[in-house]
Amino acid sequence: MTPSFMRRDRVFDFLAPPLPPDALLDTSHGPILYLEDISVSFDGFKALDALNLYIDDGELRCIIGPNGAGKTTMMDVITGRTRPDAGSAWFGSRIDLLRLDEPAIAKAGIGRKFQKPTVFENLNVVENLELATHGDKAVWRTLVARMDAALRDAIEGVLATIGLEADAYREAGALSHGQKQWLEIGMLLMQRPRLLLLDEPVAGMTHEEIERTAELLQRLAGEHSVVVVEHDMEFVRSIARKVTVLHEGCVLVEGDMATVQADPRVIEVYLGE
Amino acid sequence: MRWLMADKGGLVMLAVLAVVVIVVPLANLVIPPDSALHVSTYTVTLLGKYLCYAVLALALDLVWGYCGVLSLGHGAFFALGGYAMGMYLMRQIGERGVYGHPVLPDFMVFLDWQALPWYWYGFDMFWFAVLMVALVPGLLAFVFGWLAFRSRVTGVYLSIITQALTYALMLAFFRNEMGFGGNNGLTDFKDLLGFDLQADATRVALFLSSALLLALAYLACRAVVGSRLGRVVVAVRDAENRARFLGYRVEYFKLWVFTFSAVLAGLAGALYVPQVGIINPGEFQPLNSIELVIWVAVGGRGTLWGAAAGAVLVNYAKTSFTAVLPEVWLFALGALFVLSTLLLPRGLAGLLRRRGGAS
Ligand SMILES: Nc1ncnc2c1ncn2[C@@H]1O[C@H](COP(=O)(O)OP(=O)(O)OP(=O)(O)O)[C@@H](O)[C@H]1O
Ligand SMILES: [Mg+2]
Numbered sequence: 001m002t003p004s005f006m007r008r009d010r011v012f013d014f015l016a017p018p019l020p021p022d023a024l025l026d027t028s029h030g031p032i033l034y035l036e037d038i039s040v041s042f043d044g045f046k047a048l049d050a051l052n053l054y055i056d057d058g059e060l061r062c063i064i065g066p067n068g069a070g071k072t073t074m075m076d077v078i079t080g081r082t083r084p085d086a087g088s089a090w091f092g093s094r095i096d097l098l099r100l101d102e103p104a105i106a107k108a109g110i111g112r113k114f115q116k117p118t119v120f121e122n123l124n125v126v127e128n129l130e131l132a133t134h135g136d137k138a139v140w141r142t143l144v145a146r147m148d149a150a151l152r153d154a155i156e157g158v159l160a161t162i163g164l165e166a167d168a169y170r171e172a173g174a175l176s177h178g179q180k181q182w183l184e185i186g187m188l189l190m191q192r193p194r195l196l197l198l199d200e201p202v203a204g205m206t207h208e209e210i211e212r213t214a215e216l217l218q219r220l221a222g223e224h225s226v227v228v229v230e231h232d233m234e235f236v237r238s239i240a241r242k243v244t245v246l247h248e249g250c251v252l253v254e255g256d257m258a259t260v261q262a263d264p265r266v267i268e269v270y271l272g273e
Numbered sequence: 274m275r276w277l278m279a280d281k282g283g284l285v286m287l288a289v290l291a292v293v294v295i296v297v298p299l300a301n302l303v304i305p306p307d308s309a310l311h312v313s314t315y316t317v318t319l320l321g322k323y324l325c326y327a328v329l330a331l332a333l334d335l336v337w338g339y340c341g342v343l344s345l346g347h348g349a350f351f352a353l354g355g356y357a358m359g360m361y362l363m364r365q366i367g368e369r370g371v372y373g374h375p376v377l378p379d380f381m382v383f384l385d386w387q388a389l390p391w392y393w394y395g396f397d398m399f400w401f402a403v404l405m406v407a408l409v410p411g412l413l414a415f416v417f418g419w420l421a422f423r424s425r426v427t428g429v430y431l432s433i434i435t436q437a438l439t440y441a442l443m444l445a446f447f448r449n450e451m452g453f454g455g456n457n458g459l460t461d462f463k464d465l466l467g468f469d470l471q472a473d474a475t476r477v478a479l480f481l482s483s484a485l486l487l488a489l490a491y492l493a494c495r496a497v498v499g500s501r502l503g504r505v506v507v508a509v510r511d512a513e514n515r516a517r518f519l520g521y522r523v524e525y526f527k528l529w530v531f532t533f534s535a536v537l538a539g540l541a542g543a544l545y546v547p548q549v550g551i552i553n554p555g556e557f558q559p560l561n562s563i564e565l566v567i568w569v570a571v572g573g574r575g576t577l578w579g580a581a582a583g584a585v586l587v588n589y590a591k592t593s594f595t596a597v598l599p600e601v602w603l604f605a606l607g608a609l610f611v612l613s614t615l616l617l618p619r620g621l622a623g624l625l626r627r628r629g630g631a632s
Contacts, residue, residue, distance in 0.1 A: 103521060103522045107520045120507065120511050138522075139522075144500070145500070
């Protein structure tokens with residue numbers, strides 16, 4: 001094979017205009033996320049054991065599983081926080097996640113909400129959203145960045161989506177637990193990711209808040225692919241189309257909610273607790 | 274300018290600085306020495322010193338208060354800036370040294386050196402020295418920060434290696450063969466840009482330069498803190514991983530702030546040295562860097578004017594205290610630190626803020 005720099009039908013890579021990172025994302029061949037045979041062990045303990053998972057473009061997927069099943073660890077692998085011992089992870093068919101670090105993965109279009117809500121407590125809601133905005137995040141750019149009309153509109157749009165208009169200038173640290181969860185989801189939206197990973201987004205929310213969150217997530221699916229990890233079964237039932245059950249680091253069952261709930265292995269795992 | 278108007282504490286600080294800058298020189302140069310309103314040259318220099326410390330405190334507050342990186346070695350950057358200025362001042366002495374050598378500083382003649390070491394070249398030119406004042410601390414901070422932040426060294430570990438850095442530099446500068454005057458350091462300066470360092474007018478000019486540096490440093494830090502970069506830095510302090518998953522290369526932000534801060538510290542050191550008339554390896558002592566942390570803690574980390582005010586107040590207390598009970602000072606300093614940490618986590622600035630009810 002001719003090395004790429006010798007091919008006459010191509011310009012040199014370094015001369016080509018830089019591609020925006022998300023231009024690389026190619027989902028024409030099917031899923032947006034491929035995890036294959038991913039294994040992670042911590043001091044000999046297998047947190048993930050040859051895990052396989054495929055998420056389709058635009059899908060809303062719920063992942064459930066008992067405590068310690070490896071759900072958070074799976075998100076750590078996807079977002080570059082933990083390197084697996086074996087396996088491969090692809091975002092679309094072109095982006096090899098295992099070769100990127102956290103900021104690069106975020107830039108490529110994967111947004112993540114942590115299990116414990118993490119917002120910037122000493123900044124106000126608008127500032128939190130501002131920092132999350134999609135765009136160049138180099139040091140010099142942020143030094144000279146200004147809040148322009150487009151950004152202000154984007155922020156207002158997200159504020160309306162997450163219902164925090166009235167608290168726009170409150171410090172994030174002063175928000176209620178549920179509001180923090182929403183703010184964090186709002187921050188993800190500002191990033192304009194293609195794939196959203198939400199780790200227990202309704203933990204600590206009131207009934208009403210949970211309903212609003214369910215509505216919000218359903219609206220997001222389609223335009224984004226959404227992966228939700230949740231323990232709250234009622235919530236999962238209200239949004240789920242397809243559910244994956246993780247147990248001891250690998251997929252136990254996958255299917256729609258009714259099938260999954262009727263599966264004897266799932267019942268055993270949950271009753272066994 | 275909007276950010277400046279909203280910054281009440283900063284405006285007060287700049288206003289006080291403006292008044293001091295007008296009153297002190299007049300009181301020294303115009304009011305006759307026998308008047309009760311006369312300010313002695315000694316006091317002018319002392320104030321100039323405090324202002325340099327205030328700049329150093331701003332530098333530390335930026336990395337510690339805003340970025341959450343507790344450097345216990347910031348005195349090293351201050352001292353390096355001081356040494357760069359000291360080298361210029363040494364070369365200005367020329368033939369007026371004890372040994373009357375046209376080029377070599379006295380200590381080199383004393384050591385029987387025949388030629389100027391290469392790293393002393395260029396220091397006879399003021400612009401070169403000023404460049405080095407910024408470049409040497411900046412470069413050291415850049416290399417050090419690059420290694421430390423990239424390997425994700427944080428928290429206590431980072432504090433300890435910064436402390437080790439300043440300690441290692443102290444040991445190195447103590448050695449005669451380093452060519453920086455060994456444990457005597459650099460001293461016996463005569464003049465700066467042709468002005469006699471002992472003259473009242475020069476002292477006043479140095480004091481004014483320190484005030485100007487403080488004002489400019491304050492505005493620069495304010496601009497950084499008020500920019501989006503400033504918010505990213507606070508974000509890194511509060512939730513480093515969140516910032517990373519938003520796509521910020523946290524290491525680069527820390528590195529930038531650390532380097533910027535080191536340059537500021539170097540500039541402060543450079544103005545400090547001609548005022549005190551000496552720079553020696555003692556400036557690298559870990560204790561100095563720790564005292565610096567206390568100034569910022571007492572003044573209020575995370576508020577720029579608080580850090581500057583803390584530096585001036587604690588040093589004023591130190592001057593007064595050591596005049597009366599020198600052996601008690603360190604205990605008093607320790608107590609001050611413990612009390613401010615326990616009772617005033619946001620320092621004096623936090624206290625005033627709570628009183629004022631505004632933020
Ligand atoms: N950094 C780590 N070091 C050692 N063990 C870890 C680490 N992270 C996770 N584990 C272990 O790996 C297993 C899977 O953890 P993980 O957090 O992925 O579970 P989870 O499915 O998210 O559980 P939960 O529902 O409680 O959030 C657990 O047994 C946990 O103790
Ligand atoms: Mg978890």
